[in-house]
Amino acid sequence: MKKSDPFVLVLGIAQDGGYPHTGCFKKCCLKAWKNPSLKKNVTCIAIVDPLTKKKWIIDATPDFDEQLFMFGCTIPGDISGILLTHAHIGHYTGLMHLGKKAMNTKNLTVYAAPKMKKFLQTNLPWSKLIKNKNIKLIPISVSKPINLNKRIRVIPFIVPHRDEFSETLGFRIESLNSSAVFIPDIDSWDNWENKLIEIIRDSGRVYIDGTFYDSNELPKNRISKVPHPFISETIKLLNSLSRKEKNKVHFIHLNHTNPCINEGSKKRKTIKASGFHISEEMSRFYF
Numbered sequence: 093m094k095k096s097d098p099f100v101l102v103l104g105i106a107q108d109g110g111y112p113h114t115g116c117f118k119k120c121c122l123k124a125w126k127n128p129s130l131k132k133n134v135t136c137i138a139i140v141d142p143l144t145k146k147k148w149i150i151d152a153t154p155d156f157d158e159q160l161f162m163f164g165c166t167i168p169g170d171i172s173g174i175l176l177t178h179a180h181i182g183h184y185t186g187l188m189h190l191g192k193k194a195m196n197t198k199n200l201t202v203y204a205a206p207k208m209k210k211f212l213q214t215n216l217p218w219s220k221l222i223k224n225k226n227i228k229l230i231p232i233s234v235s236k237p238i239n240l241n242k243r244i245r246v247i248p249f250i251v252p253h254r255d256e257f258s259e260t261l262g263f264r265i266e267s268l269n270s271s272a273v274f275i276p277d278i279d280s281w282d283n284w285e286n287k288l289i290e291i292i293r294d295s296g297r298v299y300i301d302g303t304f305y306d307s308n309e310l311p312k313n314r315i316s317k318v319p320h321p322f323i324s325e326t327i328k329l330l331n332s333l334s335r336k337e338k339n340k341v342h343f344i345h346l347n348h349t350n351p352c353i354n355e356g357s358k359k360r361k362t363i364k365a366s367g368f369h370i371s372e373e374m375s376r377f378y379f
Contacts, residue, residue, distance in 0.1 A: 093378045094378075095142060096142050096143045097269060097379070098139065098140060098141045098142070098143075098243055098267045098379055099139075099140050099378040100137050100138070100140075100265060100272045100274075100297070100299075100376065100379060101137065101139075101140055101166060101374065101375075102136075102137055102299070102371050102372060102375045102376075103133060103136040103137060103138055103149070103159040103162055103163060103374075104132065104133030104134045104135045104155055104159060105133070105345070105370070105371045105373060106135060106346055107135070107182065107303055107345055107347040107348065108134060108153075108154075108180055108181050110132070110133065110155065110348075111130075111131065111346070111353055112124035112125045112131065113347075113348035116348055120348050121348050132346070132353060132373065133155040134154055134155050134182045135151065135182065135276045135344050135345040136149060136150065136151050136152075137149075137150050137151075137274055137299060139240065139246070139265055140166070140167050141241060141244055142167065143243065144243070145167065145168075146172045146240070146241055147163065147167050147169070147171050147172060148172050148173045148174065148175060149163070149173075149175070150174075150175045150263060151175075151177055151182075151184070151276070152174050152176070152183070152184055152186030152189075153182055153186045154181065154182065154185055154186060155186070156186025156187075156189045157186075157194075159186075160189075162373075162374065166374075172201065172240070173200065173201035173203060173230075173240070174200070174201070174202045174203070175202075175203040175232075175238075175248075175263065176202065176203065176204050176205075176208055176261075177260060177261045177263070177274075177276060178208060178255070178257075178258050178259065178260040178277065179208055179256075180277070183276075183277075184208075184212075184218075187202070187212075187218060187221060190226045190227055191217065191220065191221055191226055192224060196226065197226045197227065198225065199225050199226075199227070200228065201228055201230055202229055202230065203229075203230045203231075203238060204229055204230070204231065204232060205231075205234065205259050205261055206231065206232075206259070207255070207257070207258040208232075208258035208259065209229050209232075211257050211258050213229070232261070233248075234248055234249060235248070235249060236248075237266075243267055243268065244265065245265075245266050246263050246264065246265050246266070247263065247264040247266065248262070249263075249264065249286070250262075251275055251277070251284060252278060252280065252284055253278055253279050260277055262274060262275040262278075264295070265379065267379050269378075269379060270295075270297075270379040271294075271296050271379055272295060272296055272298070272377055272379050273291055273297070273298040273299065273300075274299045275298070276345040277301055277303075277320070277345060278300075278301050278320070279320070279321075280319060281326065281329060288300070288326075288330070289332070289333065292330070292337055292340055292341060293337060296377065296379050297340050297342060297377045298340055298341055298342065299343075300326070300342070301320055301344070302323045302326075302345060302346050302350070302352065302371075303318075303347045303350065304322050304349070304350055305323045305324055305350050305351055305352055305359050306322045306323070306324045306325075309350060323343055323350075326343075327363070327366055330368075338367030338368055339367060339368075341368045341369065342368075342369045342370070342371040343363070343368065343369070343370050343371060344371040346370070352370050353370075
């Protein structure tokens with residue numbers, strides 16, 4: 093690893109509602125409301141090329157303003173573009189900061205798959221960003237590489253998720269040296285045409301859906317309406333992996349009810365003891 097190598101930077105690890113979660117004053121969030129240092133931003137990762145001083149963000153979250161500050165303190169300069177996974181609120185609504193009332197950007201590149209692109213083009217206030225030339229939409233073709241520059245390319249792929257407004261993407265981020273995979277949302281590993289174990293073996297790091305630890309976090313009639321693979325189930329699925337392969341796995345997109353979002357929790361310690369990781373904000377992976 094060299095300081096000039098590209099890296100992925102984690103800017104948030106929480107589910108769309110953030111942590112503490114909007115409107116939640118129960119035990120899981122009360123400590124974080126009282127102690128702002130416990131706050132976790134909504135899931136977002138950045139791609140950085142220190143050599144060319146170029147940088148991109150995957151997803152524009154409700155915490156976009158704070159994440160942009162975190163990002164700017166790490167690598168000065170403007171972002172070169174934003175890649176969107178899908179049209180759930182934690183993944184695109186940060187685009188509002190690009191309009192005239194805030195940053196008033198000029199043709200900032202935003203990469204979007206066909207349904208996501210149409211969603212932005214046909215709904216206010218997002219269509220206003222296009223009309224005012226705050227953003228420039230670049231269409232994404234599934235499985236077709238996006239060359240961000242000469243050193244980094246991103247390959248989008250479809251994952252099964254609740255696609256009320258758009259398709260849902262994951263991304264494989266590649267350099268000449270290694271790769272990282274980002275899958276913050278998926279309904280089930282079983283319903284996906286790809287095999288997670290193979291993805292892990294073929295990657296340097298994977299950031300995968302860790303929304304819930306198990307089925308006890310929400311009432312059964314509620315948790316069935318927000319399907320995600322439980323961390324406990326994913327660990328069982330990946331149990332046959334070597335310690336080296338398990339070390340690549342970083343769970344992200346944690347719900348406020350997930351005990352693993354608390355750094356000292358027993359469940360989090362169990363995950364670490366099993367050889368896996370919970371993503372941490374401002375952590376880097378050089379690839």
